[in-house]
Amino acid sequence: MESEHFDALVIGGGIAGATAAAHLAADFRVALIEAEAAAGYHTTGRSAALWVANAGPEHELGLAEQSFGFLDAPPAGFAAHPILTRRDVAFAVPAAQRDVFHAILSGRRNVREISVAALQALIPALRPGYAVAAALEAGNYDIDVAALLQGFLRQVRARGGVVALRSRSQLIERVGGRWRVEVRGGAVFRAPVLVNAAGAWGDAVAEQAGIPKLGLVPKRRTAVVIDPAPFAVAEWPRLYDPARSWYCKPEARTRLMVSPADATPSHAHDVQPEEMDIAVAVARMQQVLDIPVRRVEHAWAGLRTFTPDGAFAFGAAAEGEGFFWFVGQGGDGILTAPAAGRLLADMVAGRAPDWLPGAARIVAAIDPRRFDRRTP
Ligand SMILES: Cc1cc2nc3c(=O)[nH]c(=O)nc-3n(C[C@H](O)[C@H](O)[C@H](O)COP(=O)(O)OP(=O)(O)OC[C@H]3O[C@@H](n4cnc5c(N)ncnc54)[C@H](O)[C@@H]3O)c2cc1C
Missing domain, CATH: 3.30.9.10 (D-Amino Acid Oxidase, subunit A, domain 2)
Known part of the structure; x- marks a missing residue:
């Protein structure tokens, strides 16, 4: 059985997983594991593609505002044409x-x-x-979601990461200090870090890994x-x-x-x-x-x-070493994605997100451990 070792595995090739994998790939060897034949097949490919001024509560606003800078002026070569088009x-x-x-x-x-x-x-x-x-x-815009997603997938590959399509996780276990993910077809991926960016399937992936569900x-x-x-x-x-x-x-x-x-x-x-x-x-x-x-x-x-309280859930799980949630983006997952992926990568790397104003409050508001009933 084919088995590959990585530093981090990201399950879910929607906009969340793609942004997380692209940022992680700057420091780590990453595999992005997607069930379908095409990344973005589920929610990401079905959005209304809107950048919304005044999006939601503070944590969403903060991530939206930081994302705007990226969407408005992405790095050279990221996309062939502008990602945002003004639409009042x-x-x-x-x-x-x-x-x-x-x-x-x-x-x-x-x-x-x-x-x-x-x-x-x-x-x-x-x-x-x-x-x-x-x-x-x-201050509102249309987003070219396909260009955004493809730009991040290109970054993953350019930074040495692997994008594994048609790879639905079937068995996830922690063995010898690493997550071992066996996908349909038999390939096995191993890494000390696992990011759950499986969108609507977030709880199902957690269940495979033996991690308590959030109630998505x-x-x-x-x-x-x-x-x-x-x-x-x-x-x-x-x-x-x-x-x-x-x-x-x-x-x-x-x-x-x-x-x-x-x-x-x-x-x-x-x-x-x-x-x-x-x-x-x-x-x-x-x-x-x-x-x-x-x-x-x-x-x-x-x-x-x-999530049950409507706020995002980004960060380390209450239990399960190296297991990170990156779910619950609701109706704002595209417009917050560039900053959200960067924040998630900082969390995995143990870096302070100095670039994000109000970071401490934002990180506290979206901490998945708030759903852990045993947390006092
Ligand atoms: C009609 C509509 C309008 C919207 N409008 C907007 C908007 O205007 N602006 C905005 O910002 N957001 C909007 N959204 C929300 C936005 O689309 C989502 O927040 C975002 O796409 C979520 O991305 P994701 O990567 O978490 O999920 P997804 O794109 O669903 O990605 C999750 C991926 O995980 C994969 N997966 C699941 N289980 C496994 C497994 N076991 N193994 C491997 N892979 C697995 C799935 O195949 C899927 O590709 C809208 C959504 C809808 C439906």
């Missing part, structure tokens, strides 16, 4: 959501109220009479692509209602992606869109926009995976 966010406010709207106006940076007529000029498909108020939020909850989210003819949408902002019960954004310049912002608890699997969620997406969009939908061209669903 517009809010169309129905009468019933005035309160939420006022909270957004007072609580968020970069948001300014605009007239409904100004919104109508930006989005000519807006149904007259739907919006009683409107706003525009600057994958939640299904659906996206639908329609032809918005007769409207030309390429320059439209993203459009939300303040309650975020749906959103839409231009897709590939000529199409519109619509999501019902669903968050249905699921189990880890190759999730597919449900007919009902597709119908809800179209119905919510049509309450706001006067776009005839003759057919849905394409629809997909992905799993956004959350």
